[in-house]
Amino acid sequence: MTTLLSTPTPARKLSRGTMWSVLALSVLLSFGFFSLLVLGGASTDFNIVGAVLLAAIIYVALSFVMSRIVEGRRKATDRLATGLVTSAFVVALLPLISLVYTAVSNGLNRFDGDFFNSSMRNVVGQGGGGLHAIIGTLEITAAATLISVPIGIMTAVYLVEYGTGRLSRAITVLVDVMTGIPSIVAGLFAFALFALFFGPGIRFGIGGAVALSVLMIPVVVRSTEEMLKIVPNELREASLALGVPKWATVVKVVLPTAIGGIITGVMIAISRIIGETAPLLIICGMSTSMNYNLFSDRMATLPVFVYTQYSNQGTDTQAYLDRAWTGALVLILIVMVLNILARILSKVLAPKGTR
Amino acid sequence: MSKRIEVRDLNVFYGSFQAVADVSLTIEPKTVTAFIGPSGCGKSTFLRTLNRMHEVIPGARVEGEVLIDGENLYAPNTDPVEVRRQVGMVFQRPNPFPTMSIRDNVLAGVKLNNKKLSKSESDELVKRSLQGANLWKEVKDRLDKPGSGLSGGQQQRLCIARAIAVAPDVLLMDEPCSALDPISTLAIEDLIDELKNDYTIVIVTHNMQQASRVSDKTAFFNIDGTGLPGRLIEYGDTTTIFERPTVQATEDYISGRFG
Ligand SMILES: Nc1ncnc2c1ncn2[C@@H]1O[C@H](COP(=O)(O)OP(=O)(O)OP(=O)(O)O)[C@@H](O)[C@H]1O
Ligand SMILES: [Mg+2]
Numbered sequence: 001m002t003t004l005l006s007t008p009t010p011a012r013k014l015s016r017g018t019m020w021s022v023l024a025l026s027v028l029l030s031f032g033f034f035s036l037l038v039l040g041g042a043s044t045d046f047n048i049v050g051a052v053l054l055a056a057i058i059y060v061a062l063s064f065v066m067s068r069i070v071e072g073r074r075k076a077t078d079r080l081a082t083g084l085v086t087s088a089f090v091v092a093l094l095p096l097i098s099l100v101y102t103a104v105s106n107g108l109n110r111f112d113g114d115f116f117n118s119s120m121r122n123v124v125g126q127g128g129g130g131l132h133a134i135i136g137t138l139e140i141t142a143a144a145t146l147i148s149v150p151i152g153i154m155t156a157v158y159l160v161e162y163g164t165g166r167l168s169r170a171i172t173v174l175v176d177v178m179t180g181i182p183s184i185v186a187g188l189f190a191f192a193l194f195a196l197f198f199g200p201g202i203r204f205g206i207g208g209a210v211a212l213s214v215l216m217i218p219v220v221v222r223s224t225e226e227m228l229k230i231v232p233n234e235l236r237e238a239s240l241a242l243g244v245p246k247w248a249t250v251v252k253v254v255l256p257t258a259i260g261g262i263i264t265g266v267m268i269a270i271s272r273i274i275g276e277t278a279p280l281l282i283i284c285g286m287s288t289s290m291n292y293n294l295f296s297d298r299m300a301t302l303p304v305f306v307y308t309q310y311s312n313q314g315t316d317t318q319a320y321l322d323r324a325w326t327g328a329l330v331l332i333l334i335v336m337v338l339n340i341l342a343r344i345l346s347k348v349l350a351p352k353g354t355r
Numbered sequence: 356m357s358k359r360i361e362v363r364d365l366n367v368f369y370g371s372f373q374a375v376a377d378v379s380l381t382i383e384p385k386t387v388t389a390f391i392g393p394s395g396c397g398k399s400t401f402l403r404t405l406n407r408m409h410e411v412i413p414g415a416r417v418e419g420e421v422l423i424d425g426e427n428l429y430a431p432n433t434d435p436v437e438v439r440r441q442v443g444m445v446f447q448r449p450n451p452f453p454t455m456s457i458r459d460n461v462l463a464g465v466k467l468n469n470k471k472l473s474k475s476e477s478d479e480l481v482k483r484s485l486q487g488a489n490l491w492k493e494v495k496d497r498l499d500k501p502g503s504g505l506s507g508g509q510q511q512r513l514c515i516a517r518a519i520a521v522a523p524d525v526l527l528m529d530e531p532c533s534a535l536d537p538i539s540t541l542a543i544e545d546l547i548d549e550l551k552n553d554y555t556i557v558i559v560t561h562n563m564q565q566a567s568r569v570s571d572k573t574a575f576f577n578i579d580g581t582g583l584p585g586r587l588i589e590y591g592d593t594t595t596i597f598e599r600p601t602v603q604a605t606e607d608y609i610s611g612r613f614g
Contacts, residue, residue, distance in 0.1 A: 164413055232450070234446060234448060234450040235450060235452060235453075236411075237408065237411065237446065237450075238446065238450045238451075238452070238514070238517075239452075239463070239467060240408065240411055240439060241406065241408055241439055241443065241444040241446075241518075242439065242440075242443070242463060242464035242467065242468075242517065242518070242521055243436055243437070243438075243439040243440030243441075243464060243468065243521060244436070244463075244464065244467040244468055245436050245468075248467050248468070248469075249467070252466075252467050253452060253454075253467070256454040257452075257453060257454055351453035351454045351501070351503070
């Protein structure tokens, strides 16, 4: 002990305050530089992304050099790695923040009672709203979820609990292929399918739900499969050894143990399809009026609403653009609310233990 | 309630690999039988054939006969699910169901089989099983807490309670104490001694003292080399096996002069 402790290492250390000052200095330097660019006329806009990036680089470099001088090599390397990982995180976050900022600032213009109260029926120019599109998106997504979740979960249960040999390998390959289907192809598939039964030119909401299911099922299968695979085999054996039949073991032991992860997977699948535009454009078309019925007539959805507002701007351009942005904002909010609900649900249902 | 087990010429396979060869033995009702032997000689494999848990593993199969009170477990019309209700099992690692409370873990065998019990009946069953497993005093105030929140030794006793709650005739235990401290181990050994009054018990153990303490009969398994099947070398009264073994390999193994 004494020999270890007596090595004369000066406990010199950069304090937290110093590091914060270094950070402030880097930000100041970088933002100052980019402001000069604007003032000097070299660029017209203040480049915020560039400024943050440069600030991060200056900070990492400065803290490394200072730490190397004061604290020694091991600490300096530690600071360098920490700095790099943190700035990678910040860089990854930048587009997200910028996107949310743009959507909120542009979308707030029409984020009013009218938007949630009226459709676009007989509206040209100002006013109108997206209620018909909100209803359409909610109904079609719910229908797609109702179709995909049972099929997807049952497929995953088959693959993990029952499947052996060629059939399960074939299904796995098919699911992989399905994951890669372009969404427009899913739309065309649904369109072709329903045109067979109802004649060409068919448009209705449920067709959109079917098209979205084609995109959703593989995601549900994949995520559920992963969750089922990490349920320990010991639990299955414990249940079987109690004289519980296999199906009951799967339904009452394996699925409840994995339910938290399965819900998260379903949520990811919903987020994946709720913003799909192309397939819905084909099979649901667009409508300016309310339509609560999934089984007849064209149906508006938020992504298609945003798209048409943007692509067919009338004379009062700003009104159309505002509605488009609000539509996008509402879509983001719906996904967020669903996400939070899913989190609460999986918290409540997940196994409670000491882990 | 307890039953006699007769094994005749049993061969056990994983796919094309034969793990156990030509085992024949008879286990009397209301006795404790210990399986001992070096690692990999097929003790767990053989144990799992006694309640048809072996075939749960893909590709695994069994040749030969296991008779429980004269009925062949491997007869074509025997339902493995029915067999497992009669022959309970406790595993090496405690494995309570993480989604269930302590109470529900004990009732798992009943509930998962959709049997309906009244509140008072199930309270009674929970209490009786937990008392049987020597756990009642420790958990009676927190029956609704998750089973995975117990200590390892408590979890193992919970698993024993869960196994005896379905009232099996035979109880198989695969190294039930290998993850436990000496005190929990002693508790479980005492428990085995009590359970002997009602059940036929088979226990796999690596602990010679444990085998000599708890068992009436001992079976020594051995393996000639990797890739070869394990065989039953010697089977008899525990005192005989430990004091006057007839086979040299048995003596070497129990005296620690093995390999
Ligand atoms: N699932 C399996 N698939 C293929 N082979 C297996 C499997 N489980 C066990 N084996 C093999 O069967 C043989 C016997 O294994 P078993 O687990 O029965 O040994 P054991 O006597 O219980 O050993 P231990 O004392 O270490 O638990 C070993 O050679 C093992 O490699
Ligand atoms: Mg074993």
